[in-house]
Amino acid sequence: MTNTTIYPNTPDLAADDYIVIGLATCFIKADGEVHQVKIAEPIPSASLETLIKGIPTSYECACATTLGSILADEEPNLPNDFPPETQFCDDFAYRATAAARTYKSRSVAQSHIPQGTTKTDFNFSTERKRVLNSDRIVKTEDNIKQHAYTHQVL
Numbered sequence: 001m002t003n004t005t006i007y008p009n010t011p012d013l014a015a016d017d018y019i020v021i022g023l024a025t026c027f028i029k030a031d032g033e034v035h036q037v038k039i040a041e042p043i044p045s046a047s048l049e050t051l052i053k054g055i056p057t058s059y060e061c062a063c064a065t066t067l068g069s070i071l072a073d074e075e076p077n078l079p080n081d082f083p084p085e086t087q088f089c090d091d092f093a094y095r096a097t098a099a100a101r102t103y104k105s106r107s108v109a110q111s112h113i114p115q116g117t118t119k120t121d122f123n124f125s126t127e128r129k130r131v132l133n134s135d136r137i138v139k140t141e142d143n144i145k146q147h148a149y150t151h152q153v154l
Contacts, residue, residue: 010097015068018110019100020048022059023082026130034131040078041089042099045109052112056125064113067100081118 022043027034043051043062051057063079070077076092078084089095103110113119 012104013067013097013100015066017067017100018064018103018115019067019070019096020062020064020103020113021070021079021082021096022062023086024058024130025060025124025126026058026132028132030133034129037132038083038086039089039132040076040082040086041092042096044099045102045106048109048112051122054123056123056127058124058126058130059122060124061118061120062113062122063118064110064115066115067096070096079118 020043021040024039024041026037026039028037029035043059048062051059051062061081063081065079070079071093074093076088076096078086078088
């Protein structure tokens with residue numbers, strides 16, 4: 001069991017710390033069309049525990065591994081079970097170290113997926129699409145109409 005520090009900013013984390021990386025099916029809007037992409041992203045312990053309970057999710061599978069195998073030499077690496085066209089989520093290294101901390105503070109969550117294995121029996125659904133580059137445009141007609149006396153003391 002090594003105790004090698006991954007980054008100078010994370011002295012509390014070691015290369016052999018447990019982490020779960022999920023393979024999510026997401027969508028990107030481009031030129032008026034929606035394109036499907038595979039994204040690798042760290043799953044914190046609280047999120048994993050809700051996924052285990054069977055809520056619909058965009059995760060096809062989740063791989064339990066170590067922080068050192070995912071962030072070797074400060075470069076992100078895909079788990080072996082993931083397809084080669086998989087992209088990393090934004091701020092992958094930062095999110096990976098944050099997720100690893102959640103498993104250190106709640107070690108019971110590590111029992112859901114044993115290290116070195118991949119869980120594939122999630123309630124996978126793309127009914128509610130995760131669009132990564134969507135813009136929220138608020139319009140005047142979205143405002144709720146209020147009565148004239150709403151803010152008056154009667």
